[in-house]
Amino acid sequence: MAKTNEETKYLDEQDKLESQFVPNTKLRYMEHRGNRNNMWRIFNFVLLAAGSLLILSPLWWMFATSLKTMAEVMSYPPSFFPESWEWTNYIRAWNAAPFTTYTINTITITTFVVIGSVVANSFIAYGFAKIPFRGKSIWFAIVLSTMMIPGFVTLIPQYILFSNLGWVNTYYPLIVPHFFGSAFYIFLLRQFYMTIPTELIEAAKMEGASHFYIWWKIGLPLTKPALATVAIFSFNGAWNDFLGPLLYLNDENLYTLQLGLAVFKGQLSTQWNYLMAGSLLVLLPVILLFFFFQKYFIQGINLSSGGK
Amino acid sequence: MGKRKLTMRRKEGIYGYIFILPFIVGFFAFTAGPLLFSLAGSFTDYNITSQMNFTGVENYQSLIMEDGLFRTSLWNTIYYVAFSVPLTTIGAIFISSLLNQNVPGIRYFRTLYYLPAVLSGVGVYLLWMQLLEPGTGMVNLILGWVGIDGPNWLYDPDWTKPSLILMKLWSVGGSMLLYLASMQGVSKNLYEAAEIDGASRLRQFFHITIPMITPVIFFDVVTSTIGGFQIFQEAYIMSGNGEGGPANSLLFYNLYMWNQAFENFNMGYAMAMSWILFVIVFVLTIINLKLAPRWVHYEGEEK
Numbered sequence: 001m002a003k004t005n006e007e008t009k010y011l012d013e014q015d016k017l018e019s020q021f022v023p024n025t026k027l028r029y030m031e032h033r034g035n036r037n038n039m040w041r042i043f044n045f046v047l048l049a050a051g052s053l054l055i056l057s058p059l060w061w062m063f064a065t066s067l068k069t070m071a072e073v074m075s076y077p078p079s080f081f082p083e084s085w086e087w088t089n090y091i092r093a094w095n096a097a098p099f100t101t102y103t104i105n106t107i108t109i110t111t112f113v114v115i116g117s118v119v120a121n122s123f124i125a126y127g128f129a130k131i132p133f134r135g136k137s138i139w140f141a142i143v144l145s146t147m148m149i150p151g152f153v154t155l156i157p158q159y160i161l162f163s164n165l166g167w168v169n170t171y172y173p174l175i176v177p178h179f180f181g182s183a184f185y186i187f188l189l190r191q192f193y194m195t196i197p198t199e200l201i202e203a204a205k206m207e208g209a210s211h212f213y214i215w216w217k218i219g220l221p222l223t224k225p226a227l228a229t230v231a232i233f234s235f236n237g238a239w240n241d242f243l244g245p246l247l248y249l250n251d252e253n254l255y256t257l258q259l260g261l262a263v264f265k266g267q268l269s270t271q272w273n274y275l276m277a278g279s280l281l282v283l284l285p286v287i288l289l290f291f292f293f294q295k296y297f298i299q300g301i302n303l304s305s306g307g308k
Numbered sequence: 309m310g311k312r313k314l315t316m317r318r319k320e321g322i323y324g325y326i327f328i329l330p331f332i333v334g335f336f337a338f339t340a341g342p343l344l345f346s347l348a349g350s351f352t353d354y355n356i357t358s359q360m361n362f363t364g365v366e367n368y369q370s371l372i373m374e375d376g377l378f379r380t381s382l383w384n385t386i387y388y389v390a391f392s393v394p395l396t397t398i399g400a401i402f403i404s405s406l407l408n409q410n411v412p413g414i415r416y417f418r419t420l421y422y423l424p425a426v427l428s429g430v431g432v433y434l435l436w437m438q439l440l441e442p443g444t445g446m447v448n449l450i451l452g453w454v455g456i457d458g459p460n461w462l463y464d465p466d467w468t469k470p471s472l473i474l475m476k477l478w479s480v481g482g483s484m485l486l487y488l489a490s491m492q493g494v495s496k497n498l499y500e501a502a503e504i505d506g507a508s509r510l511r512q513f514f515h516i517t518i519p520m521i522t523p524v525i526f527f528d529v530v531t532s533t534i535g536g537f538q539i540f541q542e543a544y545i546m547s548g549n550g551e552g553g554p555a556n557s558l559l560f561y562n563l564y565m566w567n568q569a570f571e572n573f574n575m576g577y578a579m580a581m582s583w584i585l586f587v588i589v590f591v592l593t594i595i596n597l598k599l600a601p602r603w604v605h606y607e608g609e610e611k
Binding site: 041048148149151160181247266279 | 317320321322323324325326327328330331332333334335337338339341342343345346349356403406407409410411412417419420421422423424426427428429430431432434435436438439441443444445446449450452478482485486489509534537538540541544545549562565566569570575578579582583585586589590593
């Protein structure tokens with residue numbers, strides 16, 4: 001409904017524009033332009049529709065392949081629609097590897113990462129946005145500059161550090177660093193905090209509230225939408241992380257879904273129906289999250305581009 | 309009064325540092341410390357079990373002068389960045405300009421085009437391995453419809469990197485949204501004026517839209533260049549668990565570094581590699597920053 005409103009508003013504006021500014025002698029010309037605009041919009045629509053089929057086709061293919069029999073997967077030419085819908089592929093794929101264990105492990109890690117990211121980055125961002133102190137701009141420049149450092153430069157020393165701490169084959173290396181903030185989220189939340197009027201915080205301070213109290217009671221609730229964005233992004237990051245678990249986890253009982261899928265690929269090699277079923281199950285939470293919390297994804301992008 | 313104010317300010321200062329303390333601790337423990345360690349380590353023969361023996365610039369020397377695989381990996385990475393950055397930038401601008409119009413169902417289109425950008429990880433890599441299967445995959449099936457005999461993609465050394473670029477193009481949605489947001493910020497008056505002057509859509513696009521979104525193009529090019537140099541996960545999975553693919557055509561810089569560090573345990577060597585990468589990325593970013601004033605248009609700036 002909203003879109004049609006938008007559309008009519010747009011057309012109204014166009015009409016107004018034409019009647020207001022265009023002398024009568026030019027009207028015929030403008031009419032011609034209007035037709036051309038309509039042609040353009042139809043062309044645009046067709047292009048978008050064709051493009052979205054192209055964008056969606058890999059996902060449909062994944063779904064279709066996951067339901068095919070092995071004979072059909074290997075048949076040539078391949079088809080977009082499975083002959084028989086083998087839903088049992090999903091059960092077989094799930095049971096072919098300890099996916100239940102992997103899921104529990106992944107949820108465990110992801111939960112801690114999300115909590116750490118939300119709490120730590122919100123805390124740090126409050127400091128940068130709402131407390132004046134000497135050296136703030138230097139520290140904020142350091143925050144931003146850490147975004148430029150390629151991850152692999154610090155990866156090897158971090159590995160040596162964590163292995164000296166005896167943390168290899170535990171979840172600590174995958175979780176603990178997230179409790180110390182990360183540049184992108186600090187930046188994002190600071191942008192959001194900037195939109196909260198300082199008077200609100202000044203008033204609370206007059207009442208004798210400490211910054212901890214203000215952060216907890218005012219900062220956190222008022223930045224909920226931005227925190228949701230951080231939660232979703234960090235969920236996505238932890239859920240899809242492959243490098244970290246690959247480096248730090250050796251014991252198969254500790255494996256995450258991403259590692260599990262890689263192992264699964266090694267075992268099944270070309271049994272694409274099971275591989276696609278497994279992959280789709282691993283992607284499903286992210287797809288669902290996207291459809292339910294789309295606006296927080298988009299908000300994150302907009303905030304990172306300068307807080308519009 | 310003055311004294312009270314001073315102590316207030318000092319108290320605020322202490323509070324400020326308490327709040328950013330987690331970052332400061334993390335910065336020293338996980339970034340600055342490791343950075344210095346790897347710089348020092350790059351001049352040693354450290355391999356985790358032995359002591360660190362100082363070997364001078366030997367690692368750097370043998371990397372640059374002798375190591376053929378190092379050159380291969382650097383070449384592969386530059387190839388990937390040189391094609392993927394311009395293609396994804398142009399692709400994202402093109403799609404976002406289509407999405408910046410008033411057509412029916414535009415909200416749904418925006419959602420659909422963004423969806424692949426949020427999907428990542430091993431599941432997506434496996435999906436593309438299947439899509440790119442020469443005989444039974446979808447990509448060559450579709451190419452066949454338009455009469456193109458598709459290549460062997462991940463099995464042909466000439467086509468492995470284009471395979472990864474194609475996969476990357478599928479997920480341009482993230483930067484597409486950035487462009488869309490900035491296009492929506494362009495003042496309507498500019499287009500109306502151009503319209504009355506009789507400027508065509510194409511002229512409007514190149515003379516109004518593109519100049520107005522150059523700050524976002526700049527941001528996108530810088531970040532995706534930095535990101536492109538660090539390609540690892542997809543190469544690891546799609547080249548058969550880090551083996552580098554046919555004729556080492558997927559042996560990217562970070563993949564080779566990974567193999568040196570965690571397969572061969574040549575940690576000192578790998579740390580030297582990581583610093584070379586750091587310098588490359590740093591220099592490219594500086595070049596980008598220096599070139600920016602020539603083409604990036606900031607509103608309100610005197611020309």
